[in-house]
Amino acid sequence: MKTKKMHNMATTNPKLLSWFASENPLSVFFKILPIVGILVYFILRNFGWGTAHFVCFLLGLFTWSLFEYVFHRWVYHVKFNNENLRWFLESFHIYHHQKMDDHHVLNAGFFLIYPLFLVFFGIVFVLTKDLPQTSSFCLGLIFYYFFYENVHYFLHYKTFKSGYFHFIQKYHLYHHYKNWKSNFGNTTSFWDRVFGTYDVRYKEFSLGTIENSHLISKK
Structure with a gap:
């Protein structure tokens, strides 16, 4: 793909981008720490850790590995017709492809992590109607997500x-x-x-x- 001048959040509004991206995995760690704390609280408050919770945790790990692929291939690498959507999405991966020496978009920020977490949590809770199992599943998601962020950075x-x-x-x-x-x-x-x-x-x-x-x- 030929390099061309890009019009996206990374090039037009880097201050706004700082809310959607993180400098390194340590920054990501502090952003997800409250989520991990809440999930652990929900699990332990309801009878502790059992086999069902462990299975849900493993399913969460598995799901993020698939989501990582799906999002990368069918969201980040799709050229959407909507200019506003492209302005937003191309601030991350396409910009990363074309500006490999800019490391500000290697890891996700607050405004990507928390909305995505809430979407996953909501969907799984609607399906299971079980708060501890939902929390265990999302804990697996978060663990694999943090592993992914470390791998991508290093x-x-x-x-x-x-x-x-x-x-x-x-x-x-x-x-x-x-x-x-x-x-x-x-x-x-x-x-x-x-x-x-x-x-x-x-x-x-x-x-x-x-x-x-x-x-x-x-x-």
């Missing part, structure tokens, strides 16, 4: 030579630099394999001078 932080971060860095940055239409998973390749967007050529990709210059540790 794979843009420095070059990794081995292990999980070496794999996911090559996988994710191949999506950025080589093929926008594949490898949408930010923490796993599982859903790309399921939905047919897995591109094995990421294994041959390596970070060159340009890619390394965009890493946080090089700033």
